[in-house]
Amino acid sequence: MDARQAFKELRDGQVRPLYVCCGTETYRMNDFTERLVGRLTEPEHRDMAVVRFDTAEHPLDAILEEAQTLPFLVPNKLILVRDNVVFGSGRESAKVEHRTDKLLEYFRQPMESTVLVFLVASEKLDERKKLTKRAKEDGFVVTFAPLQPDELVQWVCGRASKQGRTLEPQAAEELLRRVGTEMGALAAETDKLCLHAGEKGTVTAAAVAELVTASTEQSVFKLTEEIASLRTDRAVALYYDLLKQREEPIKLASLLVRQFRNMLFVKELGKTGYSPQQMAGQLGLHPYAVKITADQARGFSTERLTALLDRLAELDYAMKSGRVDKTLGLELFLLRTGSEGGA
Template identity: 55%
Template sequence: MDVKAAIKAVKQGQISPVYLLYGTEKYQMNEFVSLLVEQTISKEERDFALVHYDLAETPLQEVIEEAEMLPFMVPRKLILVQDAAVFTAGKDYAKVEHRVESLLEYMKNPAEYSVLVFMVNQEKLDERKKVVKAIKSDGMLLSFMPLGSEDLLKWVGKKAKEHGCALEEGAAEIIIRNAGTQLQTLAAEIDKLCLYAGRGGVIRAETADQLIARSMEQNVFALVEDIANLRIDRALAIFYELLKQKEEPIKIAALIARQFRIILQVKDLAGQSYSQHQIASQLGLHPYAVKIAGEQARKFQAAQLKQILSRLGTLDYEMKTGAIDKVLGLELFLLKLAA
């Protein structure tokens, strides 16, 4: 079952006795846990019904004992378990000894009054392990991975609607490009924009661009975007703004090189018929970043990208050895790109 189906089931009161949540998208995972709390425990019962454990400090068998123990003064309890490394590959260097068979036994006859929720903030589980197979077949295994580019745009629009405001065409793109792809950050920025627009108001692309402060990485991302579209005046304006913010030119050059390296890698993998999600997984990037890099890649030949990276390598050496003034060196690099 996917996350959408699981959310629908929870809202209908169909609660699984055991959940295993994994993935790198913590915001969505926390939203799902909040929904479980709302649907299973009333506010006045939460002091007694909500139990937290960390497997870095507590043996798994103690968590199972808690699940089997009758709840005190409440009809049902929700047990949230963090750092569930027993479900992942590799060695577990924790000092706590876990008896995984205790969970396997528990799953054969889970308590009706307990809901166990294990949370693993990692991209993959070790599906060779018996416990993972058992939860996959008898419990509820849910993956919380970064949204695809189109889903991310829809998510931004949905969040704005929840706050009672609408987005002008193109505003969602600006919000993501300025704020980045982390859902927690995006949610905060959308909240701010909707407060500015007012209930029933419209968030315009220009407003989003003015109100969302870009991080260093997002500024470099925009700078490369301007270079790709031959908007050298705007690229230089971003560069000078970064200098005003006391950013180190060598660091700026390194981030520019990183972005061009990503563009070249995306171009190469796309040429081998890799999908957007496959490229994202291969390079460890968000699918939206891959989408934008793919759009930028179409504006360069592979040979051009290699030449740009070679120039950046030479520039890095000259800046670090004092052969050229750091600011002047970057200015000349940007002007040569425009030419």
Template identity: 50%
Template sequence: MDAKTAVKEIKQGNFSPVYCLYGSEKFRMNEFAAFLESELIAKEDRDFAVIPFDLSETPVQAVVEEAETVPFMVPRKLLVVRDASLFTAGKDNAKLEHRVDVLQEYLTRPAEFSVIVFLVNSDKLDERKKIVKALKSAGIVLPFNTLGAEELLRWVEKGIRDRGCTAAPGAAEALIACAGTGLQGLTAEMDKLCLFAGSGGTVDTTAVESLVPRGTEQNVFTLVEELANLRLDKAVGMLHELLKQREEPIKIAALIARQFRIILQVKDLSAQSYSQGQIASQLGLHPYAVKLAGEQARKFAGAQLREILSSLADLDYQMKTGRIDKVLGLELFMLRLGAGRPA
């Protein structure tokens, strides 16, 4: 079962006695846990019915004991258990003794009045462990991995719709370009944009560019995009904007080099028939960043990218040794790059 199916089941009133949420997307895991709470527990009952645990501070047998205890003044309760590393392959460095056998026994006969949600901060569960097998038999295990490029776009568009607005063509892409791929940051910006647009309004690229501040990395990515398209006036203008924000020229050069290095790596791995997801995993990048780097990679030859990286390494040395003015060095690099590109 996936999260979308689980949400449908919950909306229909079908709750599992145990949920295990794992993966790299902590924001979506917390979002699902909050949704479950809103559907399972009445707002006025939450002070008594929602009970948090942290397995780095509390043994798992205490969680089981609470789950088996009849709720007080409420019809049912929700136990939210964080740091559930006992389901993963990593070593448990906690000083507490977790009686996993107690949990395993509970899973054979879970209490009807309790729902337990385990949140596991790991990309994988250890399928070899008996407790993981027991968990899969008794409850619902849901992965929350990094969204793919197209999934992220759909997530943003849905988020805007859920706030009573419509995303104009290109608005989702513009928002990700400005705010990055972090779901928490995107959520905050969607709240702001939809408040600005008003109920039933439209979020367009103009609003995004006016209201959403770009981070340094997002600005450098756009600067490289302008260079790739030979729009040198815009690229130099963006450089001066970064300098006005008191960004260190050496840092800007390093970020430009990082982006060109990513473009080269994506180009090389794509040539070896790696998929977008495989490249993202190999390089430790978000799939959306890989998608954009792939688009930029088509504008350069591999040999040209290596020459650019060599020039940036030389520029870094000259800037750090004082052999060239830092700002002048960056401007000359951009102009030479534009002059050296084939038509």
């Protein structure tokens, strides 16, 4: 089951006796566990009702013993288990033994008063394990995948709406461009913008531009966008802004290499019929990052991207060997790239 279905069941008051949560979107996974805590326990009883384990430190026997023990002075018990070994593909510690056959037995008859949750912060579970197959068959697995670009925009706008504010779609797009796709950072910046807008206020794109500082990675996105659009003056101005923030030219050059390389990969994968979602999985990028990268890649030919990567490799060597001043070297790269024109 996907995260959306799991959240819906929780809102409807349906709680399963066991969950195996996996995925790279840890913000949503943590949000789900917090909602479980809120659904099952009262704030004043949480010290007794919520028990935490880690399979890197605690054997399954101890976890299951706790799961099969009746709760004390509270109606329900919630057990949260951080895991990279039992359902994940991590290596077991020689000091901690996990007898998985007992967990398979627990699957058949879980305790009614206990909700057992395994939290696996990786893209996939280990499909070779009997436990994983059984958990999937029983409907216990919940996947927390990154949101698609339009879903992220809706989520940000919805967060503002819950606070009685209106966040314009253009403002949401600008927020994503400046902050990136990390949902924790997006939540914090959205809350800040809502506070600034005031009760029943509106968050505009101009407010986002004024109040939200772009991360280094997002500034490099913008830098490549300016290069692709032949706006050399803006690219150099943005570079100077990054220098004022004490960003290292060598670091910026490496981020440019990564972005140009991703653009090249996106172009090549697009030719072979890959969908944006497939590209995201192949490159280890968020779907929104693939969307922005694909948009930027249209301004470059494959030959030009290859030439730029070669030039950046030469610049990297020259900067690290002291043959060229780091600050001046990257600035000259930006000026030369812009003067050469498109494609």
